Amino acid sequence: MRVYDHPILGKLPDRKEITILVDGKKIKAYEDETIATAILASGIKTLRYTSEKHEPRGIFCAIGQCTDCVMEVNGQPNVRTCITPVEENMVIATQQGLGTWRKVSSKKK
Amino acid sequence: MKTELTVIGAGPAGLCASIEAAKNGVDVTIIDENRKPGGQLFKQIHRFFGEKEHLAGVRGIEIGNMLLEDAQKYGVKVLLNTIVWGLFPDLKLGISNGNSVNILETQNIVIATGAAEKPLSFPGWTLPNIMVAGAAQTMVNVNRVLPGNRVLIVGSGNVGLIVAYQLSQAGAEVIALVEALPKVSGWQVHALKIMRMGIPVLTSHTITEAEGKSYVERVEIAKLDENNRIIEGSETKVNVDLVCIAVGLRPLAELCWMAGLRFEYIPELGGFIPLHDENMETSIKGIYVAGDVAGIEEASSAMEEGKLAGIAASVSQGKTDKKKAERDILETKERLRSLRLGTYGDYRYNAKEKIIRKFHEL
Numbered sequence: 001m002r003v004y005d006h007p008i009l010g011k012l013p014d015r016k017e018i019t020i021l022v023d024g025k026k027i028k029a030y031e032d033e034t035i036a037t038a039i040l041a042s043g044i045k046t047l048r049y050t051s052e053k054h055e056p057r058g059i060f061c062a063i064g065q066c067t068d069c070v071m072e073v074n075g076q077p078n079v080r081t082c083i084t085p086v087e088e089n090m091v092i093a094t095q096q097g098l099g100t101w102r103k104v105s106s107k108k109k
Numbered sequence: 110m111k112t113e114l115t116v117i118g119a120g121p122a123g124l125c126a127s128i129e130a131a132k133n134g135v136d137v138t139i140i141d142e143n144r145k146p147g148g149q150l151f152k153q154i155h156r157f158f159g160e161k162e163h164l165a166g167v168r169g170i171e172i173g174n175m176l177l178e179d180a181q182k183y184g185v186k187v188l189l190n191t192i193v194w195g196l197f198p199d200l201k202l203g204i205s206n207g208n209s210v211n212i213l214e215t216q217n218i219v220i221a222t223g224a225a226e227k228p229l230s231f232p233g234w235t236l237p238n239i240m241v242a243g244a245a246q247t248m249v250n251v252n253r254v255l256p257g258n259r260v261l262i263v264g265s266g267n268v269g270l271i272v273a274y275q276l277s278q279a280g281a282e283v284i285a286l287v288e289a290l291p292k293v294s295g296w297q298v299h300a301l302k303i304m305r306m307g308i309p310v311l312t313s314h315t316i317t318e319a320e321g322k323s324y325v326e327r328v329e330i331a332k333l334d335e336n337n338r339i340i341e342g343s344e345t346k347v348n349v350d351l352v353c354i355a356v357g358l359r360p361l362a363e364l365c366w367m368a369g370l371r372f373e374y375i376p377e378l379g380g381f382i383p384l385h386d387e388n389m390e391t392s393i394k395g396i397y398v399a400g401d402v403a404g405i406e407e408a409s410s411a412m413e414e415g416k417l418a419g420i421a422a423s424v425s426q427g428k429t430d431k432k433k434a435e436r437d438i439l440e441t442k443e444r445l446r447s448l449r450l451g452t453y454g455d456y457r458y459n460a461k462e463k464i465i466r467k468f469h470e471l
Contacts, residue, residue: 003255008168034252037253040256045237056237061240063225063244083144
């Protein structure tokens with residue numbers, strides 16, 4: 001849930017709205033925010049599943065230290081989504097285990 | 110690439126070290142792995158405490174902006190999105206920005222890499238939406254997304270208390286804080302804010318379990334006896350959708366280890382701490398530490414330690430006259446001393462004195 005109005009920080013500044021693709025689904029994001037931010041704002045809490053027990057994992061430290069939030073971004077696995085900014089039409093996938101390098105063809109310009 | 114002083118980490122300690130040295134005419138480069146400088150200052154939207162000279166009454170976020178302005182004014186070179194992956198014996202640094210790899214030759218280094226929060230394990234602790242308290246704080250204050258609506262906070266230190274308040278500020282319902290100790294462990298000024306809002310702080314309580322299908326939906330909390338054992342029958346289940354772990358921090362000291370600095374185990378400051386002298390110089394000449402990496406405290410002390418390191422590096426560069434440096438050092442130490450007074454200061458003062466004593470025993 002986005003905090004549009006905050007008693008100390010005021011209103012959310014206007015930013016350019018963009019679209020990212022998460023597991024094939026279009027999600028609204030704002031320019032310059034992190035991937036994890038946009039995904040959490042859309043209601044998704046699981047970012048990856050572990051290798052052996054296939055357990056869900058989400059945001060844990062949010063400062064790029066713990067690597068719990070890694071996902072596949074534009075075909076590259078293990079990207080720390082809590083510190084990586086979104087880009088228009090970025091292709092993001094929930095990571096399974098250690099992830100897979102993929103050729104991303106659906107990346108539209 | 111060459112620079113006289115390299116500061117690693119652009120949080121409060123690193124920025125103050127850079128500014129102090131640059132003011133004295135030292136050629137300073139500050140490096141940070143993040144895309145924005147400021148460290149964790151920009152998520153601290155509360156007013157700071159202490160005396161006026163510690164910027165009491167000013168919010169962390171404003172202090173961050175003031176430091177960035179000063180860094181720019183005094184000509185500090187800032188390298189963002191850049192990691193330091195190597196620190197070699199002759200003070201050469203291996204750096205990379207993801208596209209290119211460089212060696213940075215430098216004469217002095219201030220390591221101000223900060224800290225990360227400690228996790229706490231219990232059955233179910235890995236479920237999504239169980240996160241360290243600072244993570245929830247970053248999400249809500251920096252990224253402006255509330256990660257949950259019904260929150261349990263584990264730990265009643267300053268981080269737990271402040272995050273409880275700030276999540277409520279942003280519209281979440283904080284069900285309770287659980288604290289294993291028999292009393293609240295953070296500052297009273299923060300605790301009273303929480304209590305005025307009617308948020309219960311359950312002392313001698315802990316979290317025993319978390320459950321949920323794809324993220325946390327329920328937790329079990331229980332009462333502890335004097336020996337920290339769970340009192341049977343005291344377990345209660347509570348529905349929540351966010352758990353914040355606030356059980357302390359540990360120094361991010363990887364580069365200090367890599368450099369071969371001498372350490373000492375100081376549990377009251379977060380674990381293994383690099384030994385340093387009264388002006389923050391470590392067991393390797395020319396390498397200084399400042400802020401949380403030199404022992405977990407808070408941002409105000411980190412800034413003063415940064416200034417000390419910046420002055421000491423200026424002296425080492427021959428860029429400031431001895432008299433002025435001595436005066437600056439004395440003033441900084443006095444401010445630092447007054448931040449380490451009282452119930453929540455004395456133990457830090459004693460631990461820091463121990464670090465300095467151990468350093469001189471080397």
